[in-house]
Amino acid sequence: MEATQTAPQAAQSAVALRADNLVKRFGAVTALDGVSLTLGGGEILGILGDNGAGKSTLVKILTGFHQQSGGTLHVHGEETLLRSVDHARALGIECVYQDLALANSLSIYHNMFLNREIVRRGPFRLLDHKQMRERAAQCLDDIGVHVPSVDLPVERLSGGQRQAIAVARAVHSNARILLLDEPLAAMGAREAALIIDLIMRLKEKGGLSIIMIMHNYAQTLDIADRIMLMQRGRVTYEQRSANTSVAELMDIVRREYRAMRATTVH
């Protein structure tokens, strides 16, 4: 718990990311209906919500995969429209998707440098396997992820190891804002604990603000500094983790759900 005490002093001076009134429509469907959020520097924000609440759409806008239909984004204090994944990356925004976006047949080090490969000088721009191998091993070592060899294809790793590789890939390029989409989904308790440790270590190292999309209320309250509840494309509740509880959150969701049923039945 030392982490939560040291980080705010270091970082709450700057706002890493601010979204105001984001709207996203896909044809007739409104996936995001005016979402606003603030992510403080060095902060971990947990976003909770059911399927279809708009969490994934929000993530895909913040990573530049989709562009919002309305509303504005400020990244490190500057208003920005994220035009593409590359553009978001250039601003230090990295994402670990739920499917991890790993190419299973490729080695760990190839995956860690996917679409950011180091190439040798010269007209053919050949891949510099040696340097990528060394830097991948160094990076995994730095954040305490241990694998037998960075030459192993990713398909031969366990679920937790794969998640760790995906997180390592996201942070090793000086990411300042990290988005984690369901980082603990389908993971055993012990394996989840190790990923949580990894996230906490990254936080302690400093310079990184994290948004986590989550399903599990207890885990979220445990890791995140602040939580946000999303329902049907809107933010329905926002609170510091210390000031709320699983029971309270469940209660809010239940009430909203009943209200929704009442309006749709009649």
Added chain:
Amino acid sequence: MTDTVNESHELQTPARPERPRSALISNWAAELRILLVAVLLAAYFEFANHDFLLTHASLVNLSQFIAPVAIIAFGEIMLMIGGDIDLSAGMVFAFAPFMMVFASDAGAPMWLALVAGLAAAAVIGFVNGAVTVWLRLPSFVTTLGTLFLINGVTLTLSRGTPAATPGSPGFAAIMGASGYSEIIWTVVIAFVMHTLLRHTRWGLHTQAAGANPVGASEAGIHVNRLRFGNFILAAVLAGFTGILESFRITSIDPQAGGNQIMFLAVAAAVIGGTPLTGGSGTIIGGLLGAAVLGILNDGFTLIGINAFTFNIILGAAILAAMIFNIHIGRIRRKGSR
């Protein structure tokens, strides 16, 4: 509970040290297996018939079987790694040389006529790519359509009659007429394609896109651009092969190539270790796969087994290779857990 404990244990400590095999052997395991098969087959046929390999005539003959199959296979391998296939390759094989002849007849110098033939093949590749990527048809269906379409176009334009190869004897010799020129082209192209696949971002991204298309695009890779490029590459290689073969047999035949050569190329790719499932593959394996097919074909011909038997063996070899690849892969993955 023991299960989860084991899982987490694995995350923090080396799951199990890699077997101390040399990197050279483990990196090339798939290719070495098929090389061993090729060598054993060659040894068997050499033993059964002493004229099989080590005479000039039989080596030329063998290399001329391997070359066209291998070069078309290189293009198919790039497509198969990305999760696509080109069934029209055998028809582009017949189409490109005619475009070269038309350009030559129109007064273009030979080098320009050659470029025109290859450009025409590239256009077919572009059409295959456009229909597959933009109109979202499975490439199997797209290229099944263009297969018949291009065949019809070639037959119409040529009026169904062969043409003589244009150009000087020197040009023809370089472009396939001289004994070993085709196999030299094959080795050079294999080297270039292997480098493209293993040592450039293009090749690496093609593998990533085939293994996980959604993930690759989330990483910012332009998956459709890669697919487009590989369709064009495969068509140009098929067209180039058709041109080489025309110069070798000194005649441009609208019925040349066809589905036989296309399926042999796909067979060479599969036998060489490129599964149709996408995400992985090997150019050198494809070359060795073509060599195995060539050795089987020549070997059975020389010891007097007829073409029907050859097809039985070929079919069995494809099945065996595919079963082997899929299950060895599965066993290796299980073994590492």
